[in-house]
Amino acid sequence: MLIDFTIDDGQHGFEITHCTVAGWTGRDANAIQHHIDELAAIGVKPPSSVPLYYRTASAMLTREATIEVVGNGTSGEVEPLIVAKEGVLYIGLASDHTDRALEAHSVALSKQICAKPVAGTLWRYDEVADHIEKLELKSWIREGAGDDWVLYQEGTIASIRPLAELIDGAGLVAAAGASGKAAAMLCGTFGAKGGVRPACSFKMAMMDPVLNRTIEHVYDIVELPEIA
Template sequence: MILNLSVNGQATEFSIDNLAIAGWAGRDQEGVQHHIDELAELGVQPPSTTPLFYRVDPQQLTQADKVQVLGEGSSGEAEVLLIADANRRLFVSLASDHTDRELESYSVAFSKQICVKPLAKEAWPLEEVAPHWDQLRLGSEIEEQGARVEYQNGTLAELLDIPTLLERLPKELRDNQGILPNTAMLCGTVPAIGGIRMSPSFSGSLTDPVLNRSIRLDYSLETLPVAV
């Protein structure tokens, strides 16, 4: 999978061979339990361990402004996307872990694989934000009754930091030098305000209050009928 992202105004190409989603990646165990409880209301079984890394086909990453989903039971979540380039240099961007919530009650892994993962068009070098990582803010909005409604709002202090996630990566995604080159990982999310629900459009943001900048992600859904 080839991604084209703007890094400090410079067009940069990334080749992605591996994609993982870090689930249940909250730093505060109370927050993790809150998210587990959110999904339990939808019939999702609790994880066997936390964090848990789900593998997904890199072809599921998309920078399209409109994505197709099957049925009306899916929703998005704003997440930091970590990218290791061919030289293992790390970058951060923004993605949505769009997930089929109906299928999730059967299998979280299957629900992750079936939906595309919309991705922003900009990235930052990790070293630029690492010193103030916990101050970065992750947020999103959804559309309800024609109005924009706040859906997520939290800082990355609520989530496991990058060094901790990298230490816990499964062996398939790392070697003795760390994360494998050309690997991308969604790094967890903050709770939904008012509960998880579908929307015809989704807007996410990753805001850096120290360097006064943000990465945005906007996409809409085309719902395909479920033929029986």
């Protein structure tokens, strides 16, 4: 999957051939249990271990402003995105959009079935490494057309397991190889304010309070009819 990202005001192409979604990555055991409980409320079985690394097709990554899903049982999740290419790491922003109805049957399949929107900007990982846990992530949803944006998620990367640990656990650098191709990983999320629920639009942001910069992305969700 070839995706162009802006890095330092320049466009760079990344041929992403390996994609992982890291799940159950909360650092706080109580926060993990909260997320497990809120998903259990919609029928999702608890994980066999934490964290888990789900492989998904790299073609599911998209910079499009609209995604199409089947039915009304999907929702987005704001997450840090790590991209590895030729031994260099970058950090960006993504949404692990997931089919919650299918998740009750199989978490792995629910991750695979929905596109994964990504923002068009990456930061060099080494530029934020000394303050990475201060990076703030937020998401907002519009539940209906014309509705106001409602804060849906918020937290800092300090709430997620150390990203270096997740990068090693997923073998991300090795997965990218040395051939000029890239590997990507979505790194986990926070609980939803008011509970997990669908929306017609999803907005997300990652703020760097030290270097005073922000990555943002907005996408709309088009529901296709679920035909039996």
